[in-house]
Amino acid sequence: AQSVTQLGSHVSVSEGALVLLRCNYSSSVPPYLFWYVQYPNQGLQLLLKYTSAATLVKGINGFEAEFKKSETSFHLTKPSAHMSDAAEYFCAVSDRGNQFYFGTGTSLTVIP
Amino acid sequence: DAGVIQSPRHEVTEMGQEVTLRCKPISGHNSLFWYRQTMMRGLELLIYFNNNVPIDDSGMPEDRFSAKMPNASFSTLKIQPSEPRDSAVYFCASSTERPGTDTQYFGPGTRLTVL
Secondary structure, eight states: OOEEEEEOSEEEEETTSOEEEEEEEEOSSOOEEEEEEEOTTSOEEEEEEEOSSOSEEEOGGGOEEEEETTTTEEEEEESSOOGGGOEEEEEEEEOSSSOEEEOOOEEEEEEO | OOOOEEEOSEEEEOTTOOEEEEEEOOTTOOEEEEEEEETTTEEEEEEEEETTEEEEOTTOOSTTEEEEEEETTEEEEEESSOOGGGOEEEEEEEEOOSTTOOOOEEOOOEEEEEO
């Protein structure tokens, strides 16, 4: 069975500071992993995905995530937060079929 | 490409009325998903189709909910009769079936309010 745990439903960082959003997964098969971002009143937009190639994945808007099998983690990072990064972030795991399993989301606040 | 298209974007209705939400997936995608998002329950998968056939509807809350996909370019989610607890944002997403490219692309959502 597949599942995702996002630690911290709310994260606040200062503008220019490191962003770290945590995601741990459980999967009975080698997983595909995704990070999506949702801005207010909008749908989910793909940030990046891991599909068993390079373990360090770079996405849009300066975000990246590292797949660590030993830690069953796929944390999302960005070196320097921008005000426009304020949004809801969702981690998801795929069973390599068509089903996604989403985490409960992390709301990122950027403090000026 | 226009992306996933959903209509209406906002729907306000009264309890007991029928509500129909519509979705047009990305051309060439053969999987379609309906999700519901609420503050309390987060993102829930309601049902998904592959090649227009419903594969898993275990997330559909109850018999008041039904979904159809008559062709590859159109799907509906119907609630009859609607209840206040159905108020949520409903998202449609589509994807291709090819392994390694199964990213789901989401529409902008329909915000449903049942009074």
